[in-house]
Amino acid sequence: MANRIRKIVSIISKKYQINEWWGEYLPFETLVSIILSQRTYWKNVKTATERFRERFNGVEDVAKASVKEIEGVIKPAGLYRVRARRIKNIAKELVEKYDGDLERILNLPYDEAKKKLTSIEGIGPKTADVFLMAIKGEQVLPVDVHIFRIMKRLGIANERDDYESLRARLETEIPPSQRTKTHLTLIEFGRQVCRTQNPKCEDCPIKRYCEVRKT
Numbered sequence: 001m002a003n004r005i006r007k008i009v010s011i012i013s014k015k016y017q018i019n020e021w022w023g024e025y026l027p028f029e030t031l032v033s034i035i036l037s038q039r040t041y042w043k044n045v046k047t048a049t050e051r052f053r054e055r056f057n058g059v060e061d062v063a064k065a066s067v068k069e070i071e072g073v074i075k076p077a078g079l080y081r082v083r084a085r086r087i088k089n090i091a092k093e094l095v096e097k098y099d100g101d102l103e104r105i106l107n108l109p110y111d112e113a114k115k116k117l118t119s120i121e122g123i124g125p126k127t128a129d130v131f132l133m134a135i136k137g138e139q140v141l142p143v144d145v146h147i148f149r150i151m152k153r154l155g156i157a158n159e160r161d162d163y164e165s166l167r168a169r170l171e172t173e174i175p176p177s178q179r180t181k182t183h184l185t186l187i188e189f190g191r192q193v194c195r196t197q198n199p200k201c202e203d204c205p206i207k208r209y210c211e212v213r214k215t
Contacts, residue, residue: 005156005173008206009182015205016192018184021046022134027102028062028094029053032087034130035122036077039145042191048077059100062091086122093120110138125163133183139176141183143167146190153194155211 021042022030033049051073056062062070070084077083091100097120098104105116110132117128129142143151143166151157157166174182193200201207 004209005170008154008209009174009178009185011205012189013181013185016185016188018181018188020134020180020184025049025053027106027131027135028059028091030134031090031102031123031127031131032074034127034134035083035087035090036074040077040079044076044078048074051076059091059094059102062088063095063100090120090122106132106136110136110140129167130183133180137180139179141167141170141174141179143170144187146194147183147186149196150186150190150194153212154206154209 025033029049029052032052033045036048037045055073056065065088067084067088070088071080074080074083094100094102105113108116113132114128117123117131118125126142126144129140132138133140133142143163148157148166151166171179193204201213204210207213
């Protein structure tokens with residue numbers, strides 16, 4: 001299994017470019033972008049994030065804004081009503097507990113920072129890990145819906161796996177220095193080839209490893 005995972009990642013990594021998109025954003029803008037990116041086309045996420053950073057000036061500004069106003073700003077990303085409430089609640093909690101200063105969390109060791117983040121309603125383990133990977137450079141390998149789908153089709157994951165169990169398994173096999181690249185590359189592969197609907201199996205560079213094709 002171990003050699004298989006590394007071989008699959010090696011093949012995919014040579015095929016797809018990665019984009020460390022967070023470089024241009026402030027920490028809270030990055031957190032919002034991660035929330036908006038879930039099950040949404042990246043082009044729409046980028047549009048919504050740009051609108052968000054143009055309108056709001058920091059966590060306190062978002063905490064004071066109405067849900068309706070946040071909805072209007074992030075609308076291009078979809079699911080804007082649910083996400084607007086989530087973003088406002090996160091901003092309010094950050095102001096109440098940390099004076100709106102995310103650095104007070106980011107300065108903590110990984111385990112403590114993740115615990116603080118996931119204690120905020122609306123921030124789950126995956127969102128926390130992506131955020132800490134992007135902003136703090138933590139060498140984790142967050143598992144999103146694309147990665148979970150790919151791993152299930154490859155027979156590496158199954159329905160019994162949860163986020164933490166699959167993340168730990170992949171991190172055991174992928175060296176720390178390669179985890180960010182692996183995370184981004186697998187997501188790109190999931191978007192372009194190993195899609196939920198109409199996967200491009202004939203264009204797949206790892207189809208010989210796919211368990212779905214054997215059934």
